[in-house]
Amino acid sequence: MTLLPGLAGSYWMDSSPGTDFPRLDEDVETDVVVVGGGIAGLCTAWELVRAGLGVVLLEAGRIAAGTSGSTTAKLSSVHGTAYGRLRRSAGPEAARLYARSQQEAVEHAAAVAAELGADCELERVPAFVWTESARGVDRVREEAEAAREAGLEASVTLETGLPFPVAAAMRVEDQAQFHPRRFLLALAEDLVRRGGRVFEQSRAAALHRSGPCRVAVRDGGTVTASDVVVATHYPVFDRMLLFPRLSPRRELVVAATVPAGHDPGGIHINAEKPLRSVRTAPFPDGMRLLIVTGEPFAPGAGDVVRRFERLAEWTRERFDSPQIVYHWAAQDNDTADGVPFVGRAPGGDHLYVATGFGGWGMSGGVMAGRLLSALVTGGQEPPWTGLYDPRRLHLGREALPMAGYQAKAARYFVGDRLRGRSARAVAELPPDCGAVLHLDGRRCAVYRDRAGRLHAVSARCTHLGCLVRYDDAERCWACPCHGSRFGVDGSVLEGPATAPLERLEPPPEDAAGDAAGEPSPHDA
Incomplete structure (x- = not known):
């Protein structure tokens, strides 16, 4: 029997304290109920409380312990080859709005961490998108051009800090990486200090919208509120009508200790398959924790052990004597047009949603908190509100991906019942x-x-x-x-x-x- 290396579990969870907020066992009233205690939900709740509203946050498990506790925590506006794709599919203005919203989220997170005195190991670093093949050079150059046009400080280079040669890489300055759970726990502490209420082990099971909105917790109490924000990673209420436009995927992570002198110095992601993403974090005894992500797959696809083994093999081949100490997995959702859904939900004036971050939920979650707070409070809406509007529908860009999502679901739903079995x-x-x-x-x-x-x-x-x-x-x-x-x-x-x-x-x-x-x- 092959043994996967290291501890099974997230380093972020292992290196931060647990939480023990109460379960909702009674009926309560508030201005806004936020469902979901990851980065999008916590940032939204914090922004709303800071704006003077009463907020109740419901989390099915423990806050900052789901996807936000298993992320690689790249706090960046560089999202693979997003700008070239956006410029082609939606135009240069959409790419500019996306870049501005995401980079402002990076700066806002850094400012909030400093304001709260959060011990979250935030480091300002460059981000790289690299290719090792001659075929990928044009794609990297196109991405750098699109990123520059979108307003980012992007350049093309052959120097990345990675311990292997690349054919080309885009470099973008002023990005960041941090300990996500420590940041979020500091946010939660300040949220409660300001009068917000957090309930854990309180799974939202039903939404009633006749009169005031009411969110019922399974085997627990009910929250009555004027507005509801659903930030559950994948929307838990079918009435949002977003299921046909979302596709879930999981990615695997291995984390290894390396000497500080072997730190590649930045956030790195490749522009080709198989997907590989690299960053580091501070680690005890003067070491760095090398965090390598890749092997994306659809939930239920199987052979996950072998996928972990491939990722570990790649890490050992490319880096000098890494000692793998953790392995874990995270899940996110892709939208049909590659842009998250953040804003008013379809079919509800007082219902809001944040989902579909496509693996970039750190900057996306911070951005979502600011955007949703403006919408709920009636404040000045940011110029990118329409870009992220969940009610948008661009059939030219979404029709084929949506058809693929539904064909996949139908194939699983029907095929698993009809295929031959031994x-x-x-x-x-x-x-x-x-x-x-x-x-x-x-x-x-x-x-x-x-x-x-x-x-x-x-x-x-x-x-x-x-x-x-x-x-x-x-x-x-x-x-x-x-x-x-x-x-x-x-x-x-x-x-x-x-x-x-x-x-x-x-x-x-x-x-x-x-x-x-x-x-x-x-x-x-």
Whole structure:
């Protein structure tokens, strides 16, 4: 059995204190309820409280512990090759607005960290987009030209600080990297000091909009408010009508210690496949933590252990004697036109949303907090409000991606039910392994733990009924349609699902069924 290197879990979580805010067990009233305690939700709540409004923030788990606790924390306006794509698809003005909004978010985050005295290790560094192939040189040059036209200080160079040669790289000054969880915990502390209320372990399960808005917590209380902000990473309320325009994906991270002298000095991401992103962070004993991201895949795609192994192999090949000490994964959503949805939600004057950051949620979340605060308070709207408006629909840019998203979901929804399956007995399931089996006329997600005990839950995702699949690296069930994730006990790990998978009696060892996917031993 192959052992994945390092601790399974995020360094940001391991190097910051936990939180213990109360659960919402009563009915409360406020001006604004913010659903979601990641960077977008916390920044929005903080901006609103600072503007003088009463705010209640609901978090299904612990604040700053989901995607925001598993990010690589690049605080940058350089988002891969976004500017060349935006200039081609939406025009130079859209690219300028995007650059200005994201760079202002970088500066605002740095100013807030200084104001709060947050010990978040914020470092100002350049950002690079590199290519190692001659084929990619023109793309890098196009991106640098588009970024300069958009207002960023971009140049083309062969010097990156990476320990391997590149064919070309775009360099942009005045970017940043930080410890995201320490920043967000400082924000939460100030939010509460200013009168905001935070409730953890309080999963929003229903939204009622007859009269004042009411958000009901599963098995808990209700918040009545004039306005609702949904910043749950993937919207948890179907009425927002954004599901056809979002596509979830996961990315893997390995983190290794390297001597400070081996720090490549900046934020780096490549312009080709396979995706690789590199940054460092301070680490004890004068070392630096090299954080390498890549291997994007759709939730439920399988073979996650092998993807981790490829990323670790690349890290060892490219850097001098890295000692891998952590590995983890994060999830985000792409929009059909490549621009996040931040603003008034479709179909609701008092309903707002922030989602679809495409892997760039640090600057995007800070930007969202400022934009949503202006909309809710009736303040002066920033010039990029229309760019991010969730009610926009540009069929010329979105039709093909949207069709692809829906075809994928339909393929999973129907294909998992119709494809041929080979007979498999429960007894064949190895320890620390899961599989979806067709037993007694229903799909069962069956996991055998390391001690040999069986755990069974319904395989139907509680969001829209797709069949879940087993993730062999993270020991969980993942829905390939919209990205919901569940523990082996059926508990919700990630939305949009808000209800757990139905628990079932473990099947007998001699039960035989049709396997809906090969079991994958966990190699971590």
